[in-house]
Amino acid sequence: MKIKFDAIQSFSLKSQAVGVIALVLSVNLILLLINPFSKPTADKLPADHSWIYWTTRDYVRQPQAPDVVFLGSSLFLHPLAMLDAKHLNKTIDYVDHHETVYAEDRIASQLGIAKPKCFTFAMPGSLVSDDWIIFETLMKKEHKPKIVVFGVSIRDFIDNKVHCVGTTPTFKYLSKLIAMEPLLNLALPEPRDRTDYVLGKVAYLWGNKPNVQASLSDFARLGARPAVATICNGKAFDESEQEKLLTMNINAQLERGWMTESPDKDREFTDNTQEYAARYSSRHDKIFNTEKEFFKRFLDSAREADVRLVVVNMPLTNVNVSLVPPGVYDEYRQFVKQATTERGFVYHDFFGDERFTSNVFYDTAHMNAEGGKRLVNAVVDLMMQDKLCSARLNATKGSGIASRDKPL
Numbered sequence: 001m002k003i004k005f006d007a008i009q010s011f012s013l014k015s016q017a018v019g020v021i022a023l024v025l026s027v028n029l030i031l032l033l034i035n036p037f038s039k040p041t042a043d044k045l046p047a048d049h050s051w052i053y054w055t056t057r058d059y060v061r062q063p064q065a066p067d068v069v070f071l072g073s074s075l076f077l078h079p080l081a082m083l084d085a086k087h088l089n090k091t092i093d094y095v096d097h098h099e100t101v102y103a104e105d106r107i108a109s110q111l112g113i114a115k116p117k118c119f120t121f122a123m124p125g126s127l128v129s130d131d132w133i134i135f136e137t138l139m140k141k142e143h144k145p146k147i148v149v150f151g152v153s154i155r156d157f158i159d160n161k162v163h164c165v166g167t168t169p170t171f172k173y174l175s176k177l178i179a180m181e182p183l184l185n186l187a188l189p190e191p192r193d194r195t196d197y198v199l200g201k202v203a204y205l206w207g208n209k210p211n212v213q214a215s216l217s218d219f220a221r222l223g224a225r226p227a228v229a230t231i232c233n234g235k236a237f238d239e240s241e242q243e244k245l246l247t248m249n250i251n252a253q254l255e256r257g258w259m260t261e262s263p264d265k266d267r268e269f270t271d272n273t274q275e276y277a278a279r280y281s282s283r284h285d286k287i288f289n290t291e292k293e294f295f296k297r298f299l300d301s302a303r304e305a306d307v308r309l310v311v312v313n314m315p316l317t318n319v320n321v322s323l324v325p326p327g328v329y330d331e332y333r334q335f336v337k338q339a340t341t342e343r344g345f346v347y348h349d350f351f352g353d354e355r356f357t358s359n360v361f362y363d364t365a366h367m368n369a370e371g372g373k374r375l376v377n378a379v380v381d382l383m384m385q386d387k388l389c390s391a392r393l394n395a396t397k398g399s400g401i402a403s404r405d406k407p408l
Contacts, residue, residue: 040176042138050253051094051123052170056138058098059121065143067116067396068107068383070100071131072151075314075365077122078261079372085261086369094259103376107393110380116396119145123170127287128156129187129294130170132301137177140305146392148307149379150298153314153365154324154332155276157291158284164193165290169253186290266369267362273319276364280323288328292335299343308388309345311336312379315356315371320364346386350378 042060047053059066070076080100085092087102100118108115123130131150139145165171166187180187188194302309313333321329333349340347350356355378360371367375383389 042174042177045173045176048173049255050169050173052173054095054254055098055121055123056174058096059119059138060143062117062119062143064117065139066119066145067393068100068103068118068147068149069139069145070103070118070120070122070149070151071134072122072314073126073153073156074122074124075153075367076151077120077124078362079367079369079375080120080122081261082267082369083372083376085263089263091263092261093256094261095254095256100376102373103380106376106380107383110384111390111393113394113396116393122151125159125168126156126170127159127162127165127168127294128152128291128298129165130168131156132294132298133171133174133178135298135307136301137174139307140301144305144307146308146396147310147383147389148302149310149312149383151312151314152295152336153316154321154329155279155365157295157332158282158288158324158328159279160281160284160287161279162287164188164190165287165294167193186293189286189290269361270363272363272365273323276320277323280325280328283325283328292339295336296339299339299345302345303343308386308392309340310379310382310386310389311340311345311347312382313349313351315350315353315367315375317358317361317364321351346382346389348378348382350375353378 042056045053045056047057070080077094080103081092081094081097083102084097084100087105098120100120103118104115107113107118121134123134135148139148162168164187166175166183171187175187184194299309313336333351337347337349355374356367356371360367360374362368383393
């Protein structure tokens with residue numbers, strides 16, 4: 001009897017398992033057929049509180065496209081934030097501050113025009129492929145800027161800490177907005193890198209995680225409003241407070257108050273040669289060749305979208321450049337210059353520029369507020385010297401009048 005009972009119990013469990021599997025497969029098939037998340041949009045990607053989330057969120061919520069976008073890595077991000085903290089004499093929070101106010105005032109002052117809108121879309125550790133997908137997904141249509149100042153550096157092409165360009169936080173976050181099939185061999189060249197992509201193709205909900213998370217977040221907001229209002233005696237939280245309660249991720253990369261720049265405190269110099277020695281440990285041809293291709297695609301995409309590019313090789317200290325494998329830095333500079341100029345865009349190389357002395361850096365690669373000021377001044381001069389940039393800036397409607405009471 002016991003044997004029969006065990007057999008029946010085993011059969012029952014197997015039947016239940018088969019039933020569950022059949023149900024999951026049926027639901028997956030139905031979802032694949034009706035495709036409720038057919039085309040995600042940038043404003044509906046999940047609120048994961050990452051660097052790319054906050055910046056994308058702010059960018060797509062702009063009432064009009066910025067006139068000028070500063071695109072690149074932390075080599076742009078930090079000095080521009082430090083510069084604005086001093087220029088505005090207030091603490092800057094990286095979560096909320098993406099406007100480049102000093103650049104706006106500088107352009108308006110130098111050209112005698114209404115204050116343009118400038119936006120900093122620079123990501124920590126950004127690669128050229130990250131910059132490409134930012135431009136491709138966010139800046140070619142209704143949010144298209146007139147000018148993009150694209151700051152590049154050798155690390156953006158050969159970072160030895162990067163195994164696969166398609167798995168960086170920025171690329172993964174925005175990849176749901178484009179068709180990945182044509183990019184697989186370039187962005188996800190090895191089978192092990194395609195696991196998430198393949199699972200997404202087979203399992204509908206897995207492939208649409210960002211959309212599902214965004215929908216659940218919206219549902220939670222709607223469902224929580226009455227309860228929140230009751231708890232708070234009829235006074236509902238504003239959007240930012242609701243967002244903090246409902247979508248906060250304890251493993252988030254960035255929260256308000258975590259990263260700020262103060263107007264009255266400068267960063268002390270830090271020796272980061274060990275970090276960059278690791279990032280530059282080899283020419284990393286696998287990544288180097290991939291980033292070269294993405295750089296050319298970026299230029300071609302900007303030309304197709306009629307966005308004026310100003311490409312600049314960012315300043316670095318001699319100590320930092322000395323860590324690059326022999327010949328690679330010159331090869332990189334020659335490639336960027338040739339690819340940019342043969343497409344008719346503005347190019348300038350700041351390597352060795354005497355304006356960027358060691359005292360305007362807070363480590364071997366990143367500039368401080370003074371370095372940021374010298375860089376913006378130099379970039380504005382480049383735009384003024386270019387007829388197409390000048391014409392586009394002179395045609396801007398402006399976002400206000402330049403501040404004349406601050407030294408520029």
